[in-house]
Amino acid sequence: MVIVDSGDLLNEDEEVSDSVIKSAKLKAELIAEVFTSIGIDAVEVGELDLALGINNLKDLQKKYNFPFVCANLVDKKNVPIFKRYIIKKVNGKNVGIFGIIGDTSEMAAKVKEITKDAASVTDPLAAATAVMKELTGKVDYVVALTHQGTNRDWVIARRVPGIDLVVGGHDQQKTKDPNEADKTLIVQAGVKGQYLGMMEVTLGATKTSKNTLFALGDDVPNDPKIKARISKYNDDVASLYNTPGAGATTQPAAADVKLSLNACEMCHADQVAKWKTTDHAKAYDTLVKKTKQFDPSCLKCHTTRYEQPEGFSMKLQQMELVNVQCESCHGFRKQHITDLKPAAQKVKIALCITCHTADRCPTFEKDEQKVMEKIKHWK
Amino acid sequence: MKRVFCLFLLILGTVCYASLSVSGASPQAADNAKLTIAYSSNLLGYTEPCG
Structure with missing residues (x-):
């Protein structure tokens, strides 16, 4: 071999x-x-x-x-x-x-x-x-x-x-x-x-x-030794970021934090209410369940504006920016909050597939209409 | 005795010829060796699904 x-x-x-x-x-x-x-x-x-x-x-x-x-x-x-x-x-x-x-x-x-x-x-x-x-x-x-x-x-x-x-x-x-x-x-x-x-x-x-x-799908069993080694890696990564000044030991659970989108909610209450029922609102929790909430390769798609100016950063681990919130898809809207000028941009699927890649979601593009229904918060 | 020696030479010659024939042919043709190449590409640091 x-x-x-x-x-x-x-x-x-x-x-x-x-x-x-x-x-x-x-x-x-x-x-x-x-x-x-x-x-x-x-x-x-x-x-x-x-x-x-x-x-x-x-x-x-x-x-x-x-x-x-x-x-x-x-x-x-x-x-x-x-x-x-x-x-x-x-x-x-x-x-x-x-x-x-x-x-x-x-x-x-x-x-x-x-x-x-x-x-x-x-x-x-x-x-x-x-x-x-x-x-x-x-x-x-x-x-x-x-x-x-x-x-x-x-x-x-x-x-x-x-x-x-x-x-x-x-x-x-x-x-x-x-x-x-x-x-x-x-x-x-x-x-x-x-x-x-x-x-x-x-x-x-x-x-x-x-x-x-x-x-190599789910039907291929994990090798216990390799699985254990990956778990150790997850723990090692968590210990890198889960330290005083950055991470969960000093910050409250995501559910107890006012999310960044609270600012949006004042004018877009219906949309935010709908968003709260979607998987985008649970994106961070799915990482926590698998001890992957400190893995940078996962946080990219499970937080808002990962490593962008005023977005979620590995260093700060801002809990108010976890999950896939409004600005993940609609872009940075600080100016809009100040001047209230129309700012909503139509989200194109090209943006979605940066996270919903073919390897993760093989039929995403083909099923565009179906998947959009899952997050529909517009009229 | 001479006849036995000739027979021995004949047998030896036959064996040598046979082995020369084998070595003269492609060694690959003789053994049909099997080889398996397992390959991966573009793993991109992937370890397991995030969620």
């Missing part, structure tokens, strides 16, 4: 602010520890992983012998920062695995910005070609872990001979049936652990493959 990941494994955000860096590091450590325990063989570095800082990734590499690979991410001296490839022996066969990160101007600029010029991206095709030259004659099967998007995966598969399988990433695709670029297969396993891909290969006179995407 070979276990691999094609990047953006550890982190979700391009910018990791000072207020969340500690919890982001805890999460990265949790994931590195768990993936190490299941025997991960190679992980391509994604730009979102880099947002944690190269030194943090190197620390994980050192602490867990975490197998980052990337053939075209180099330091200021043009030296690869991580291993370019690894070779693993399986059933008497050598499997070569190398990593590639995309070099679009957007990605290259992002990498430079995120790493404060400590790292840059070199030509993926040249890097892959050089790796393949070294692997030729030494391996029986080659896996390229790429983080550049499917279009570029086609290019690398067609222009660099000898790659058997491209496991792609970055553009968050799900490929049930692998793309076939000549003799190279291209796959990707969706987003946020919804699927695990399994490519079963027979190395005979010709190589034959069978790909399966396993849906």
Whole structure:
């Protein structure tokens, strides 16, 4: 068995602010520890992983012998920062695995910005070609872990001979049936652990493959040890923010706090009354029930105007701004309260799907009318 | 005795030829080794549902 990941494994955000860096590091450590325990063989570095800082990734590499690979991410001296490839022996066969990160101007600029010029991206095709030259004659099967998007995966598969399988990433695709670029297969396993891909290969006179995407739904039981480790992470994150001056130990329960929307209620009583019956009004409670009320990745969608000016902040943990209140959808309305000029804006579904993403709510866009009925507080 | 030795040589030769035939062919063709690659992508730091 070979276990691999094609990047953006550890982190979700391009910018990791000072207020969340500690919890982001805890999460990265949790994931590195768990993936190490299941025997991960190679992980391509994604730009979102880099947002944690190269030194943090190197620390994980050192602490867990975490197998980052990337053939075209180099330091200021043009030296690869991580291993370019690894070779693993399986059933008497050598499997070569190398990593590639995309070099679009957007990605290259992002990498430079995120790493404060400590790292840059070199030509993926040249890097892959050089790796393949070294692997030729030494391996029986080659896996390229790429983080550049499917279009570029086609290019690398067609222009660099000898790659058997491209496991792609970055553009968050799900490929049930692998793309076939000549003799190279291209796959990707969706987003946020919804699927695990399994490519079963027979190395005979010709190589034959069978790909399966396993849906990791509620019917897949939790591993008790990993579940316990996640609970410890939740507790560790809570202890970061649940401290005097910030958090529940010094603040009353959400139900006892006058919410920010009380200001809206004076003129929009009917709408607020209706809102109180919706799931938006219970959004924070759902986190409390799962000890996730301090997890920044959850609070983004369960509080009002997360980390925006005068919005909910990780540092202040303002209970009057929990739940999905008026300003979550209608925008900051401080000026409207002062001048009372008409301000209501029609909320577009594009805003809703920033939280009701396809992985969380697969039919949200399709069922737009139905879901809007659930929160209807307009005439 | 000579006949026995010749027979031995014949058998040895046959075995050598047979093994040469095997090694001359693709080693992959000989064993049909199985390989499973488990892969994930774009986990984005996901651990469990928020609510």
